[in-house]
Amino acid sequence: MGDNNTMILNMGPQHPSTHGVLRVILELDGEVVVKATPDIGFLHRGLEKLAEHKTYHQCIPLTDRLDYVAGMTNNLAYVLAVEKLLGLEVPPRAQAIRVLLSELQRISSHLLWLGTHAHDIGAMTPLFYALRERDEILFMFEMICGSRLTPSYFRVGGLAQDLPEGLEEKAREFARTFNARVDEYETLLTKNKIWLKRTQGVGVISAEEAVNWGLTGPNLRASNMAWDLRKAMPYSGYENYEFIVPTGKNGDVYDRYMVRMTEVRQSNEIVRQVLEKMPGGAILADDPKVVYPPKDRVRESIEALIHHFHLASDGFPTPAGEVYASIESPKGELGFYLVSDGTNKPWRFRVRPPSFINLSALPVMVQGLLISDVVAVIGSIDIVLAEIDR
Amino acid sequence: MDLATVVDRVKQKFSEAVLEVSSFRGETTLQVRPGDLLPLCRFLRDDPEMAFDFLIDLCGVDYLPREPRFQVVYHLCSTRTRLRLRLKVSLPGTDPKIASVFSVWKAADWMEREAFDMYGITFAGHPDLRRILLTPEWQGYPLRKDYPLRG
Amino acid sequence: MGIETQLGNNVLTTSLEKLVNWARRSSLWPAGFGLACCALEMIVAASARYDMARFGMEVFRPSPRQADLMIVAGTVTKKMLPAVIRIYEQMLEPKWVIAMGACASTGGIFDTYATVQGIDQYLPVDVYIPGCPPRPEALLYGIIKLHEKIGREKLLER
Numbered sequence: 001m002g003d004n005n006t007m008i009l010n011m012g013p014q015h016p017s018t019h020g021v022l023r024v025i026l027e028l029d030g031e032v033v034v035k036a037t038p039d040i041g042f043l044h045r046g047l048e049k050l051a052e053h054k055t056y057h058q059c060i061p062l063t064d065r066l067d068y069v070a071g072m073t074n075n076l077a078y079v080l081a082v083e084k085l086l087g088l089e090v091p092p093r094a095q096a097i098r099v100l101l102s103e104l105q106r107i108s109s110h111l112l113w114l115g116t117h118a119h120d121i122g123a124m125t126p127l128f129y130a131l132r133e134r135d136e137i138l139f140m141f142e143m144i145c146g147s148r149l150t151p152s153y154f155r156v157g158g159l160a161q162d163l164p165e166g167l168e169e170k171a172r173e174f175a176r177t178f179n180a181r182v183d184e185y186e187t188l189l190t191k192n193k194i195w196l197k198r199t200q201g202v203g204v205i206s207a208e209e210a211v212n213w214g215l216t217g218p219n220l221r222a223s224n225m226a227w228d229l230r231k232a233m234p235y236s237g238y239e240n241y242e243f244i245v246p247t248g249k250n251g252d253v254y255d256r257y258m259v260r261m262t263e264v265r266q267s268n269e270i271v272r273q274v275l276e277k278m279p280g281g282a283i284l285a286d287d288p289k290v291v292y293p294p295k296d297r298v299r300e301s302i303e304a305l306i307h308h309f310h311l312a313s314d315g316f317p318t319p320a321g322e323v324y325a326s327i328e329s330p331k332g333e334l335g336f337y338l339v340s341d342g343t344n345k346p347w348r349f350r351v352r353p354p355s356f357i358n359l360s361a362l363p364v365m366v367q368g369l370l371i372s373d374v375v376a377v378i379g380s381i382d383i384v385l386a387e388i389d390r
Numbered sequence: 391m392d393l394a395t396v397v398d399r400v401k402q403k404f405s406e407a408v409l410e411v412s413s414f415r416g417e418t419t420l421q422v423r424p425g426d427l428l429p430l431c432r433f434l435r436d437d438p439e440m441a442f443d444f445l446i447d448l449c450g451v452d453y454l455p456r457e458p459r460f461q462v463v464y465h466l467c468s469t470r471t472r473l474r475l476r477l478k479v480s481l482p483g484t485d486p487k488i489a490s491v492f493s494v495w496k497a498a499d500w501m502e503r504e505a506f507d508m509y510g511i512t513f514a515g516h517p518d519l520r521r522i523l524l525t526p527e528w529q530g531y532p533l534r535k536d537y538p539l540r541g
Numbered sequence: 542m543g544i545e546t547q548l549g550n551n552v553l554t555t556s557l558e559k560l561v562n563w564a565r566r567s568s569l570w571p572a573g574f575g576l577a578c579c580a581l582e583m584i585v586a587a588s589a590r591y592d593m594a595r596f597g598m599e600v601f602r603p604s605p606r607q608a609d610l611m612i613v614a615g616t617v618t619k620k621m622l623p624a625v626i627r628i629y630e631q632m633l634e635p636k637w638v639i640a641m642g643a644c645a646s647t648g649g650i651f652d653t654y655a656t657v658q659g660i661d662q663y664l665p666v667d668v669y670i671p672g673c674p675p676r677p678e679a680l681l682y683g684i685i686k687l688h689e690k691i692g693r694e695k696l697l698e699r
Binding site: 040041044046048049050053084085087209211212213214225227232233321322323324326333335337339347348350352356357359360361389390 | 443446463497499504508521522523524532
């Protein structure tokens, strides 16, 4: 029992609505939350230390498992950091494909978010609809790299291999029908009285507080702050595509929902544009010290085989120095801070985890709310525990 | 406003605090004297021309066997000028302590706790400095270079 | 169940066995225990395309007291371990455990200070499903294998 007639209630780490192994210690006065303290670390796997023992290429599968809902964007942030460290230029076709896959990944991540968030609040139907579309995107990922959830498709200098035949057709078909599907989800939720009552005015955070707490991504944009790294500090060719960055006015759960729904439509628009403007050409940078030779040459020529073997077993040396590179992942600003001592393994592999920093503002957002609102707010922040705990 | 101007203004106001300025791949890093970190951070956030309102990242690095052994690295970003800046402070291997920047950017809350958890660096003035990712009874600081991978 | 110890091992008990095993395996209710990435494939296995409902399993019980199956989906860390064991102990007999994915089976790619190298060091596992993460079909195949295993169980042993 707390003092002053408050009750301490433990939520998690095994809980259907905490989106993973999150524990929140709620101090309650009746049903009103006086103080909420998140307790994390239940999925801390020692990833940053493990990465110090692996070569730069071997770290790519580790980054998949960070924000497991959005594997492609994690890979992208990491390879951008390594390419910045090496000073490597990536050819335009690889950049365009990276943008295409990042946006498809953003759609997939937001769809899963929608399904689970709505499920937590009590709307069970959107989950099944959202997973239906998400499966189509995952099918495309499987066509490209063989894996639905943990792609490891990007390489330092470009991509592992070119897009398979039939993928662009499939992606075009997806982009053509997707907007109608989003309309379906919106008819279920956007003007639904129950949804409005449960989400409007809940979990409000103002723009200055949001910036001070380090919030990024849709959470920040819902508080009327138009900050999106794809527009503010473009990377990988995003400046070539036209899209708007949606913002909300009040910074509550409903605004975060609307921002993500609009973002999903905008991502679809970017996918359409990339498919229209897709350049041809090479998919790997021309730097034999770093970049793997193409697989068909490896099977035929002994020099390519030896080259591939050296890269796979020893990695490549890097200039000593430190870099920070970040992208706009579906959760917020995902950055990698790499410190290199000149060898083939990173000296320090630091992940700037957006969900970790977004979640630290939870106590501020749920002050004075009811327990069921806590569930709505946790869902609206869109956390992935593996990114929080690493 | 560009990074060179930012560095000049900082050096003008805090001439002894900035020990070294370096640049690599378009990023600027200021090596700062530990005692001057907090006033410098306040200046960077509050000055209307600097306007570094975002603390993007705060982490520790272990440079064993070099002394000073630890470094705390701060990544700042300004939404107004769209500039990024990196600050570093070097701390000794025994009893590393630095002022907490929680009073300037609340985002430092959990990040400083994580640096404490992983490296054992103490942040003076932090409201609630305890382990965040590991259990409270854990012995040792895992990200230090002398801590084995398998524990 | 005490009655079959009196009756011994004859036609009556083997038919009873078949009936009981059929009932148990046709409506295994999983306890929702998604820890990490494998949890996503578990959720998808319950969704419309892969459909665990045809096995009677779409009801993921939030409370372990109402569940018979614990699908450990994801990495078990040392901090989470006491919670896992406590939830297992809260489940009522008969109960089964599936270790889904590489991390639950052996620790996976995370051979570090904070990861338990396989949940079978602490819990009796019935089926291991390899993969990182295993496809939803792989999870369904593992569940079918568990159904076959339950079908072979003897009443006198449970």
